[in-house]
Amino acid sequence: MPSLFQQIQAGALWDFHGGVHPPVRKTQTSSKPIANLPLPDRLYLPVRQHIGVAGQLSITTGERVLKGQALTFADNSMVVPVHAPTSGTIIAITEHTSPHPSALPETVIVLEPDGADEWRPRQPLNIVSCDNQTILERIQDNGIAGMGGAGFPTHLKAGMSQPVDYLIINAVECEPYISADDALMQEAPTTIVKGIDILCKLLNPKAVLIGIEDDKPIAIAALKAACSQREHYYVREVPVKYPSGGEKQLIQLLTNKEVPAGRRPADIGIVMQNVGTAFAVAQAVLDDHPLISRIVTVTGETLVHPQNVHALIGTPVAALLDFCGFQAEQRQKVIMGGPMMGFTLPDLSVPVVKTTNCILAPTATELPDAGPELDCIRCSSCADACPATLLPQQLLWYSKAKDHDKLQEYNLADCIECGACAYVCPSEIPLVQYYRIAKADIREQQREALKAEQAKARFEARNARLEAEKQARLARNQQLAAAREQAQQQSGATNAVADALTRIKTKQAEHAAEKTREQILAEREQKKQQARDYQAQKAASAKQDEPTQGALSADDSSATKNAAVAAAIARAKAKKEQAALTADTATTNASDTEQPGNSEAIDPRQAAVAAAIARAKAKKEQAALTTDTATTNASDTEQPGNNEAIDPRQAAVAAAIARAKARKATAKLEGEE
Amino acid sequence: MTLITALLALGVLALLFGALLGYSAIRFKVESDPLVEQIDDILPQTQCGQCGYPGCRPYAEAIANGDDINKCPPGGEATIKKLAELMGVEAKPLNAAQEPAVKRVAFIREDECIGCTKCIQACPVDAILGASKLMHTVIAEECTGCDLCVEPCPVDCIDMIPIPVTPERWKWDLQAIPVKLVE
Amino acid sequence: MSFKIASSPHHHNQRSTAGLMKLVTLACIPGIALQAVFFGYGVLVQLVLAICTAWLAEAVMLWLRGKSILPRLTDHSALVTAVLLAISIPPYAPWWLVVIGTAFAIIFVKQLYGGLGNNLFNPAMAAYVLLLISFPVQMTQWLPPLPLQAVTLSPLDAVCAVFTQYSCSGFSITQLQQGIDGSTLATPLDTLRTDLAQGLTLTESYSKPVYQSIAGAGWLWVNLAYLAGGLFLVQQKIISWRIPTAVIVSLFLLSALGWLAAADANPSPLFHLFSGATMLAAFFIATDPVSASTTDKGRLYYGALIGALVFVIRTFGGYPDAFAFAVLLANMCVPLIDYYTRPRTYGHKAKGSTK
Ligand code: SF4
Ligand code: SF4
């Protein structure tokens, strides 16, 4: 029995379960040369184009940047910076539709090219003489992230400390239509191999396996020729089958190993990189050329010239499509990525990012929409097609039932969302969609469970704290009482006082027992009001004192503050009362005489309704009363020239409220939309 | 005679199975948390008191003593389902009828805060930071969205704002992702 | 302009549920044709009746359940149920038999369980069993195969016979059931059972005219036609090869064992395979996706279980043919089979993958 390594050396290939054979339709682009796109008017560079966190901005609006200049910088290892694809001016740092299925806005840097295409100074590295750390830093600083799909930072994968047996270069490109990697391999096989050399230097694997689907004869020949000098590089032709380019599937195809659930390939001594990434690594290390452009397949039958193009990162999709002669249909679908795993774009201003390998604009007859979803007939075609050997029909059932425990039991987490199941399903059930939702639900539930745990801990901690405080207070009170008693006894006072106290207490208790909840609330409200009146009066008197007392600055400021507080109270209450008034009037008119009149106008009606004795109403009424007094007080005090002192603050508040209102309004609008 | 044999046989069988059941009940006994703990673990720990109890734990105790399982609005459907499973009762629809549509957190408009500390006292999970006469703020990460701090604030400067959707939190919509018109 | 938003995959293969069902029906046609040739045109009348009833029942039930009618009616699953039932019952059974059966299949077995995909039992077979238990006499009135028929029936006769139980020329069904030699003829399986019960040995029984060739006149050809249709379906990847193979292999092995043990009391394996509804059941009935097992291994077990049950019921049970019972019993085991034959998910340990 030869060892695995010997088998691999001998050229053995394995197979993975399932898979489908959708029509590939690659020839319309793969045989043409790669075109160069004219410079677009604007480049939109999302600050985060990889898995991880966004870098810190290192430029400001209005700054001129050079081609290849870093726009963000990395302050930890999870950051991959982005670079200016050409020289020009940063005209904005703003929110823009993201290249994500949700199309939610995210931060982008908008660059206006100046056409000079002026490079920053570059320092090519000599890889023979420098150590791995320098190379890794170079890879990170030049913004290299996986170009195959997910965009995992390359320096993390290449800087793995675990020993690596096999480095697999993924050149399979199994999705229909896409031929970007194919074109790259035809055009630059030697650079790719140089990139692989660098990765080998970093990882030191036993062998390099390059997996290519066997429908790309020219690319295979080119790579084989380029690898001919390297002993342990093996170019492997894998049969055409979707999704053989999936990480786990390719590993199984080439090495017959399975990545254990929940682990990473590195745990079984395998690292996989995309060919595009290998190319980018070579450029970054050898030429100090950061990742600022990539090859994108622009295809579909609505295009007059489907082809592969060199596109700068940040180029809006519209520019690509227009370049290729886009003739949109009614209700056109524009897909970023391939037909199996890509997502549709809501508009064409979405930019090309590091992971964009294809823009697909098919006609409605080319990729027809799924028909109406019918009932699952349990035909198991999906299970036969699933590369992860799941049972999609059972997962569907449990997803619909929202039975998350069962979903986990049936290993929903191992679904790679390849879409093979939905592709074959005769009932046209959007299976993947169900799984995505179920997965998101499960994630959310886990998050929530974690949060509940934290909340509980905090709640308990708080209770414990309150309890401790109470005990401490009790102890102190007892101490004090004891001390007082001693003092009283010493001073000869009799128990008469204590008797009186207990009498009062019992009376109070009786009284309290009689009171209903409403009364208590009303009382509390009254007290609140009194307190506010008092505060307002204090503020007023403080101000009235002001002119006579002269200008003691400390007094002045505290008076101002008090007035502001009173005004704030008044304003807030007024706002509650007068929902119809706009934010502006609610704040600036707080001192208007119009207000009391207004609330009086409301009062009778309220009184009539109050016959229904709603507690809430009563409270409101009281609030209105408070407003009355408070506003008059406030207006009294605000008149004598203090306005200027308060104004900025008022303005700020007004602005804040206006903002909140605007936000609410927009939220509402959005909701309606 | 046959009757007696039949009866005897049945009796013996019954005894045997009874013994088996009894044995397995002891042998395979599942050690479990006390019921209240289990219920408390299911409850969302929002501590909002919307169930009519001063916190999640008291409600858990009440459920253990036979109260309805459908009084927790923040937990919603999922919690009721789990409670029903645990308690072996039928899942009922939420009784409060108004399930909170979106998750929200409290937000203090900071320039309006007067520093009265009332909200701190109200917050069951100590999610508000501040000191007397100083500006207060909510630690959004810790806020459970229970609403309890909104009412006590004398100047109404606390808003409940929906948690913004980010690509990480975003969920696919099953039917249609809203199509918006561009240009 | 507005762009269309959809979720991946954006590509689907063109095979639809309706298409599958149509192909299944198509594959039945050779068998039906031979059945019509050998056992009279009654089967065609039954087909028409069954299909009409099925469509009507389906439409009414969908309407009552408040579901959209057209897309579900045109998935042709009711058609398949109707066809399977119509070709399983005797060709000259009274018209109400097939109407009751089809209506029961659609209304009770399928729609009340929640419609296509949710029924636990194979609707056609559940209806067949219901009919067999409720109307045993009518359900066994098979005519002798064509070469043995004393009276041959024209298509018009067939219609009359189904609706009135008398042919246009006035022969009653009982008369029609008599062979040329004047004795009443049942199906080979039926005859065999009766003969064995009467203490005849197989060799004696085989001398009867109903057994020409291996498995009885006509039946062999009909079975071969269904086998061909079934193989077509397997080749088209519409049904999995596992279930029919398992059914046939297990039936063959068990009957071979019985035959080797007592050749005189047990018919040969080939007789088992090519008489009665064996091929129809193995390729068309047991493979009904909804009620069959869904895992690869499960399908083997499921098929084998059906084969074994058929042999047991044919040999020891009280009913001549056994597929309906066997399929229903196996249907009951499906959830269990499926649960224990879950495939190992990629990246998980072989056994006890859950935890
Ligand atoms: S392919 Fe579709 S219809 Fe068939 S079992 Fe899977 S989900 Fe059901
Ligand atoms: S999407 Fe998931 S369930 Fe469907 S075939 Fe791919 S891995 Fe299997």
Ligand code: SF4
């Ligand atoms: S901050 Fe307010 S809403 Fe948030 S947990 Fe505390 S009291 Fe509840």
Ligand code: SF4
């Ligand atoms: S209750 Fe309102 S005013 Fe008082 S401290 Fe809290 S946020 Fe500030």
